[in-house]
Amino acid sequence: MSSTMLEATKEPSRLYRGWVLFALFIVYMFNFIDRQIMGILAAPIIKELQLTDSEFGWLIGTAFGLFYASLAVPIAWFADRYSRVWIITLSFGVWSLFTAGCGIAGNYWQIFAARLGVGVGEAGGAAPAYSLLSDYFPPRQRARALALYSCAIPIGSAFGVLFGGLIAAAINWRIAFVVIGMSGVILAPIFRLVVRDPVRSAYEVIKAPAAPFMDVLRTVGRKPSFFFLSFAASSGSLLGYGLIGWLPTFFQRSHGMTLREAAIFYSSILLLGGIGGIWLGGWLGDRLGAARKSAYALIPAAAAFLSAPLFFVAIASTSQVTSFLLFLVPQALSLVWLGPVIAAVQHLVPATMRSTASAIFLLINNMIGLCVGPFFFGRVSDLLKPSYGAESLRYAFLIGLGFYVLSSLLFWLASRRLDRDWYRPAG
Structure with missing residues (x-):
């Protein structure tokens, strides 16, 4: 069925735009509940299945990220042509069902396969949602809308950690997967009933059919800032996913x-620090980016540079109270990039290329950050165990902080090209 038959032709009200943002937020929140629940359940899973840190790193990173990253691009291609709401609905149902499946896995390879399934489902979540929001909100409001949407990352991660941990402590880790997964299965059809596809390119002067994939690839290939942003975000995500997993x-x-x-x-750290950081990034992006496009990259460059020493002090601390206070600030700074960078990626290409361009960005980010990050820290932890024992994760984290320095440098390089690469429609 053609997407034009499914898209609404009526101008959405401000109230309805807010409702769509809320609905997408709930779906994205479940995306991260299901994604990050593994971190809090590491200890009982490792104990019951007798895993090494390296094996669990494969489970929480590579098993999930492999299909999540690679399938995002073809799914986004469909999202530029067909109903984005249907794609998100089906994806939501699939990843929720496989999350529940993790709870009935009998061995390592069964839970590995279930995590692959979660990745397959979640591949259809983010890029179509970015495109939907860009068609519901005008350019001057996009960074804030995307930042609000991205607040589902810390909230979903926090809920996954909290509910997963509490259910596992009260009953067992398997029930935690089943309860959370089946909740998503129930909510998926409700999302389809209450959200409609908007008219594409509603806020752009030129409207055209969705661009072929190779055209999108050639377009971003001519823009160095796209790749600097992608690899900068990847470097930060490598450390970010490693930290949240371990x-x-x-x-x-x-x-x-x-x-x-x-x-x-x-x-508590994820919730308080994450929401503050994402909202700050979106607010600064809208405020400073209007006058200077390079600000969309300079803001995350400064945040990443400041995060490294602050995380070092927090990780090195042996006091629980001190650690809590010290983790809040760098946790916030580590997520400042989301609003400005996602908004910048949307503005580097025409509206007809946004879903696919977002998926290419996410492919790079997740292949490096998600697939490598959790395994990297698990492997380094295993290598350091003969020398540091139970403290091996602490030293693995301290070694990995160099990725934030690299991220800051790459964001700075992106800032030098961003204005030149910005897409400006004719007319």
């Missing part, structure tokens, strides 16, 4: 917390 285990091993204590402790 910090609950670190708090249990190095700070002696119980599963329940680690769930409450870390979910």
